[in-house]
Amino acid sequence: MMDDSSTSLAGKTALVTGAARRLGRVIALALAQQGANVVVHYNRSAEDAASLCEEIRGLGVSAWSVPGDLSDAGQTESLFDRATQDAGPIDILINSASTFEKETLWEASAQSLEANLRLHATAPLILARTLARQNRGGSIVNMLDTRVTVYDRQHAAYHISKRVLLTLTRMLALELAPGIAVNAVAPGLILPPAGEDESYLQKLAHCNPLNRYGDPAQVTDAVLFLLRSRFITGQVIYVDGGYHMKGHMYD
Ligand SMILES: NC(=O)c1ccc[n+]([C@@H]2O[C@H](COP(=O)([O-])OP(=O)(O)OC[C@H]3O[C@@H](n4cnc5c(N)ncnc54)[C@H](OP(=O)(O)O)[C@@H]3O)[C@@H](O)[C@H]2O)c1
Structure with missing residues (x-):
């Protein structure tokens, strides 16, 4: 069946996890600029989440902030309920919440491994399944x-x-088709990690073929492109100056 080539985001409702600060915040604002209403999930950054909601409302769409520790499965389940109670059905889910702890395989404790898996994998899975159970696509x-x-x-x-x-991402793309498209964006050097400044990005720019670091807007461009597409699922867009090809060359 032929389909419209792209979807408008206006009037849709998005849930963005880890949206109060940094990339999540920029993605939430980009969605609002496209006319989407946004549920701003946060864990500790309540004030940042509240001021982001104000900024989003200033763009003429609705915004709600909802807290939750996504390394806790119970809180992940209730996040979706809270979000839909406030905002109604969710059309778009951006799984962005993250931690980036420095620890080698020798140092990582069982607790840290479990917490990372819960935050980066179990929570996105629970939220994706709950979105799918609304039976309205997305x-x-x-x-x-x-x-x-x-x-x-x-x-x-x-x-x-x-x-x-x-x-x-690939499993869900197959399991949730045809109603729901599931894709990923894989950023490279975009924002310095906590405690680092721009010199961190400058120092590492030589590691990718394009020899530079990126901008949050380049990440949101990729997110919006995937959300608008009606014929892409199971895809990963690397926004990384080509870093993902590292190791594929002889010299
Ligand atoms: N920044 C980059 O250049 C870059 C590069 C590669 C990949 N990425 C990926 O892009 C996404 C966004 O990056 P980012 O740098 O903006 O992320 P980030 O600053 O590391 O984390 C985003 C938010 O995740 C929330 N979070 C942390 N632990 C949580 C928990 N247990 N439960 C719920 N929320 C929790 C925090 O919310 P609160 O502040 O409210 O506590 C935090 O502000 C991440 O998935 C990251 O892996 C980013």
């Missing part, structure tokens, strides 16, 4: 990391759990 974008293509020895628990999210 679109999901999981935020991965270009490091899923290599072995990030310094962030072992993060690495393992994002690899699981990559697999889940």
Whole structure:
């Protein structure tokens, strides 16, 4: 069946996890600029979430903030209920909440491995299944990391759990079809991690073929492209200057 080539986001309702700050915030604002109403999920950043909601409402759409620790399965389940009580059915889910702890495979505790898996894999799975149970279609974008293509020895628990999210993206794309498209965006050097400044990005820019670092708007462009598409599912867009090809060249 031929279909319209793209979907408008105006009037849709999006749930963005980890939306109070950094990339999640930029994605939430980009959705609002396209006319989507936004549920701003946060864990600790209540004030940032409240001020983001104000900013979103200033764009003429609705916004609600909902808290929850997504390393706790019970709180993940209730997040979706809270979101729909406030906002009605959810059309778009962006799984962006994350932690980025420095720990090698030797250092990572069982607790850290479990918490990372719950946050980066179990929570996106629970939220995706709950979205699907609304029986009204929709679109999901999981935020991965270009490091899923290599072995990030310094962030072992993060690495393992994002690899699981990559697999889940493909599994969900098959399981939730045809009603729901499930894709991923894998950023590379975009924002410096907590405690680092722009010099961190400058220092590492040589690691990707395009020899530069990216901008949050380039990430949101990829997210919006996937959300608008009606014929793409199970796809990963790497917004990483080509870093994901590292290791595929002889010199
Ligand atoms: N920044 C980059 O350049 C980059 C590069 C590669 C991949 N990514 C991916 O892109 C996404 C967004 O990146 P980011 O740098 O904006 O992420 P981030 O700053 O590391 O985390 C985003 C938010 O996740 C929330 N969060 C942390 N632990 C949580 C928990 N247990 N339960 C619920 N929420 C929790 C926090 O919310 P509160 O502040 O409310 O506590 C935090 O503000 C992530 O999935 C990341 O892996 C980013």
